[in-house]
Amino acid sequence: MTSFADRDGYIWYDGELRPWRECTTHVLTYTLHYGVGCFEGVRAYRTPKGTAIFRLEDHTRRLFNSAKIIGMKMPWTPEQLNEAQKEVLRANKLEEAYIRPMVFYGSEGMGLRAAGLQTHVIIAAWTWGAYLGADNMERGIRIKTSSFQRHYVNASLCRAKANANYLNSSMALNEVLRDGYDEALMLDPEGYVAEGSAENIFVISNGVISTPDVTSALDGITRRSVMQLAKDLGYEVRERRITRDELYVCDEVFFTGTAAEVTPIREVDNRPVGAGSRGPITAQLQKAYLDQVKGRSEKYPEWLALI
């Protein structure tokens, strides 16, 4: 596989489109050492009206909120970064893409106390298919509870999609991948269900849909979208504490995320969920979500930003 650094195309870097291979940074980049940065994961889909970025403004707002939470000063306005994301898709002639904006400090200083650090912003985009495998969108995935906990609320700030928060996600994910599972389930420090390494989780019992609140899970934009679509379909949706054993005996479980979209979970900790395949409500919500992002549903036109 070729390196991500060695590709054709353009990356938006501090206000201009630069050739992909020239978008390098120095090894003494502050964020590389301390993880102080924030990012987004956004998707653009081909729709009947042309390529559209799903909930662009909401993603950009979350990026600005992440920066505010971790105390980084943004050198651009949300409007400028919205436009820049569209520009990246046009410049790279991408009809469907995953977009990665990232905000970081440069090499203006070293040591935790470095003063005069400057905020830099990059936006890259590339073609990315089903994050957890195309077959698994129907079959469902196998997840395993990780021995790594989700962050304690006052240790890492989970409302921020901060680079440093992903040390935990990466360790949890790689632990379960090594053991042959598809994705990790993380519990919060009190032992309640929190989320996946890059997904929010939903559980369905007796037709009621529940998801943990966002004290120790990211305020996912797919989560918000699916909650809305589920309510529109007439389901009761609750945000509440969920225990690990509840997942073992419920009817359906699924993950949501920009990358994962709506991914069914067929097994939790080696126990089949429901019938051991994608459940009917999961299938219905998955279809509602994909219809929305691909512009086949006219329900929320404000969620689609045409490029």
Ligand code: PMP
């Ligand atoms: N939780 C974590 C830890 C994530 O990294 C993500 C992906 N951004 C999500 C949940 C899902 O969020 P979204 O639906 O906004 O992509």
